[in-house]
Amino acid sequence: MTGATSSMTLGGHFTYFITIFLMIAGLFIVISRSNLIKKLVGLGIFQTSVYLLYIAPAKLIGGTAPILSDAFTVYSNPLPHVLILTAIVVGVATLALGLALVVRIREAYESIEEDEILELDAKPARDGIEP
Numbered sequence: 001m002t003g004a005t006s007s008m009t010l011g012g013h014f015t016y017f018i019t020i021f022l023m024i025a026g027l028f029i030v031i032s033r034s035n036l037i038k039k040l041v042g043l044g045i046f047q048t049s050v051y052l053l054y055i056a057p058a059k060l061i062g063g064t065a066p067i068l069s070d071a072f073t074v075y076s077n078p079l080p081h082v083l084i085l086t087a088i089v090v091g092v093a094t095l096a097l098g099l100a101l102v103v104r105i106r107e108a109y110e111s112i113e114e115d116e117i118l119e120l121d122a123k124p125a126r127d128g129i130e131p
Contacts (some may be wrong), residue, residue, distance in 0.1 A: 015052060016053075018052065019052045022045055022046070022049035023050075025045055025051060026044075026045035026047075028042070030042040030043055034113050035112060036102045037102060040095060040102070043094075049086050051088065055080060055084055058076065059099060063075055111128065
């Protein structure tokens with residue numbers, strides 16, 4: 001490969017590099033943080049990276065909507081875009097449910113820190129008191 005060809009190939013995979021970075025960042029946030037809101041933000045970042053993973057190969061340069069015409073020869077596949085629209089709706093609903101659960105947990109435990117919640121949950125078991 002020549003230098004120009006390898007740089008074009010590397011530039012062509014730029015979206016995949018961004019996708020992998022967002023996946024790693026989102027997964028790291030979910031695993032490393034104990035704050036429930038921060039975990040939901042990490043989950044949202046991870047979901048966004050999955051959307052990019054599906055959309056990146058779906059768009060063809062020079063491609064058009066799949067409406068048959070003699071003027072066009074290259075068409076883009078609309079199925080990944082439709083699937084991602086559905087995934088975005090499901091993701092928003094999941095995030096809303098997660099936030100509602102965090103509100104309820106905050107009301108019950110007076111905290112949204114995972115460590116404090118687990119400590120409060122284990123406390124009655126140590127005292128021999130049924131929850």
